[in-house]
Amino acid sequence: MKDLDFGYNPDKLILKGVNYTFEEPEFVCIMGPNGVGKSTLVHCINKILKPSGGCVLINGRDNKEMKLKELASQMGYVPASSEDNFPLTVVDTIMVGLQNDTKFGTSDEDLQKVYDVLKLMSIEHLAMRNFNELSAGQHQKVVLARGIVRMPPMVILDEPTSNLDVRHQLEVTRILSELPRQKNMIIVMISHDINITAKYADRIIMLNGGTIYAVGTPQEVLTKENLRKVYGVDADVIEVNGRPHVILNGAIHEES
Amino acid sequence: MMKEYHRYTVRKLLFIVICIVVMFLVAGYALTIGSTKIDFFDVYKTIFDHFFNPGVLNPDYDWAIFTIRLPRIMAGMIAGMTLGVAGAAMQSMMKNPLADPYTTGISSGASFGATLALGLGITFAGIGGSLGLVLFAFVFSLIPAAVIILVSSLRSTSAATMILAGIAVMYLFNACTTLIKLGLSDASLSSVFNWSVGDLSGVNWSGCAVMVVFTIVGTLVLMMMSKKLNILITGDKNATALGLDAHKLRIVLLVLISLMAASVVCFTGIIGFIGLVAPHIVRMFLGSDNRYLIPAAAVFGAVLLMVSDLISRVILAPTFLPVGVITSFIGGPIFLYLLVKQRKSVW
Secondary structure, X not given: OEEEEEOOEOOEOOEEEEOOOOOOOOEEEEEOOOOOOHHHHHHHHOOOOOOOEEEOEEOOEEHHHOOHHHHHHHEEEXXXXXXXXXXXXXXXXXXXXXXXXXXXXXXHHHHHHHHHHHHHOOOHHHOOOEHHHOOHHHHHHHHHHHHHOOOOOEEEEEOOOOOOOHHHHHHHHHHHXXXXXXHOOEEEEXXXXXXXXXXHOOEEEEEEOOEEEEEEOHHHHOOHHHHHHXXXXXXXXEEEOOXXXXXXXXXXXXXX | OHHHHHHHHHHHHHHHHHHHHHHHHHHHHHHHOOOOOOOHHHHHHHHHHXXXXXXXXXXXXXXXXXXXXXXXXXXXXXXXXXXHHHHHHHHHHHOOOOOOOOOOOHHHHHHHXXXXXXXXXXXXXXXXXXHHHHHHHHHHHXXXXXXHHHHHHHOOOOHHXXXXXXXXXXXXXXXXXXXXXXXXXXXXXXXXXXXXXXXXXXXXXXXXXXXXXXXXXXXXXXHHXXXXXXXXOXXXXXXXXXXXXXXXXXXXXXHHHHHHHHHHHHHHOOOOOHHHHHHHXXXXXXXXXXXXXXXXXXXXXXXXXXXXXXXXXXXXXOOOOOHHHHHHHHXXXXXXXXXXXXXXXXX
């Protein structure tokens, strides 16, 4: 991202001069308070929104010049909520992510890819179930599976754990955190859960005021000072198993 | 998993094959009904002889089948197919189970066109009569879609916006139709009413030929786009991220579905319910995968309309009931029964 700006109104930009380069396979979490532009940022990356200024370069090419299909081959996306009004089976739901929309039938090769990702998510047993008969946790795992089934070089996830209980949040985030090493992918996830992010992220981008306020390892970003400035909370940060752990003291200051 | 998936696919294909067999059996039975009694097997023999063995043809049977009955039955088959396919595609495209081929206001536009032709006797480029009526209904039925496309070009539209724009145009056309009706004679009002409740008896071979072209081309194109429709039902953002321009795709689908529905409505009048219910009944058996839903909705829609037409011909014989009434009487209870009985969640 190079000097990336975005605003529905040119006088009121949501993103202002965002600069960042995703280079190597790693698990990157984007954090920041509500309305700071996290989803807007990822929507500019995958061309759901058109930036007002600056550009997004994918392997050196401006994404404005890339066709949607071409861009989609470079990155997967898991939206914050799924709108599957007419549910398919789990296999067919994941198959949609393969984008083989020119072939009518289903090849064994495609089925194998779906089976592999089902196994990765430990949900093989759900294969022939109807998508809308699943629990929220299972539902989210299927949506994740659809986003990564092609194993593109990069996958963007917009709050994929927001509807999940703590156990499923941990499980899903752990699976995602292992993908960069296992599959050589860049995983970019928007998250609101500070401690789960701290436990698994390789790198955190903290947004504030429409721009990147802090970026680095969890130890570098999740500091008492940053949390106070960005979230307006008073927190203590301790170290657990070599990772920062945030203890919120409950005091809410005026937002910075 | 693979074996189970392949079995699941075979089950879906089997459903389509059964529907095709039932469709031809219903057609055969429907051809036996009428003032000239023709045996069930003689129907198929006469059709075979007509094409391959004209020397041994029974002229009475041939006349009754090819001149009187078959155009109507073919019209039912083709119209049912078109409405079923268009309904399935419209529901997927709009991501809305309440959508049908008329959601974007096609029926209101067609009604207005038919009222102009039947009520006021206005001709289209000098063409009057039944051809003028067909042309008027066809042209006016496409106006709501044109308005929606115009609105879409001014502002990128979501599925919900398209439906709302369709409703706005529908009310406008309905108001215009009502205004014209206020000044019509009883005889003109009666013709307008008869057209508006849907009827297959007026369709001749030329009408069938036009409908066949739109149906075959439309259905094939929609089947080729069925995987794209599967992507579209997952939401616009997801579709964009998967490389589809949801907005453009919706416009292309709207044009296609509108042409298909208009090709039927201009010949048969407004036959409701098939386009709404046939896809849903099929969904209960096959699920929502558009690759199978679209062909299955075609043959199931054809069966539903042909059976309805058959009943409309025999229930008060020699008087015919409007087929649109029967489709609702049959489709409604079947649909309610399946809604109550189904175990799987479909929507």
